[in-house]
Amino acid sequence: MIAILDYGMGNLYSIKNAFEKVGANAKIVTDSKGLEDADGVVIPGVGAFDSAMKKIAPLKEDLTDIVKSGKPYMGICLGMQVLFDESEEGKTQGLGIIPGKVVRLPEKVLVPQIGWNELKIKKHTSLLEGISEGDFFYFVHSYYCMPKDEPVICATVEYGTEVTAIVAEDNVCGLQFHPEKSGPKGLLILENFAGSVKC
Secondary structure, eight states: OOOOOSSSSOOOHHHHHHHHHOOOEEEEEEEHHHHHHOOOEEEOOOOHHHHHHHGGGHHHHHHHHHHHHHHOOEEEHHHHHTTTTTEESSSSOOOOSSSSEEEEOOOTSSEEEEEEOEEEESOOOOOGOOOOOTTTEEEEEEEEEESSSSGGGEEEEEEESSSEEEEEEEEEEEEEEOOGGGGHHHHHHHHHHTTTOOO
């Protein structure tokens, strides 16, 4: 079972429905027990970094334990950003699972970025099976992630600067875009993630 964490800030049901479309067993959970019973975990998110971390804080240890256990773990949009150490959007510390920080998009572009953008693949992983250079995905964000270690970056997009679109390291991955709103290619990424979950 893939647990989708409900902490009050995410497109929960659209993500759950997207997983079900690709044949995955997904369940919305709200507590440590739900996370403990999961074979894989997804942290969605729409909103502000500090607000998200305040709500996630009681589960920080559980989420860290899941990462250490080797269970597949995916952060989507704000859920990706909270994987990092800190954000310019607020003062609260992130989960610190991926070293680095979250910064605001450049002033020279329209913020937030809302719409489709073309993927540039930097590193192939199982998550990108069937995904090609130039495929388009749907973004809604004002901030983006800057990993300390460049090898974790799997794909970027261009939006006034090179924006990290996908990170992956061991069992952890993050997507800055919304796969549940990105058509067949977005569903394929969710299917690839589901394929890594040992139920």
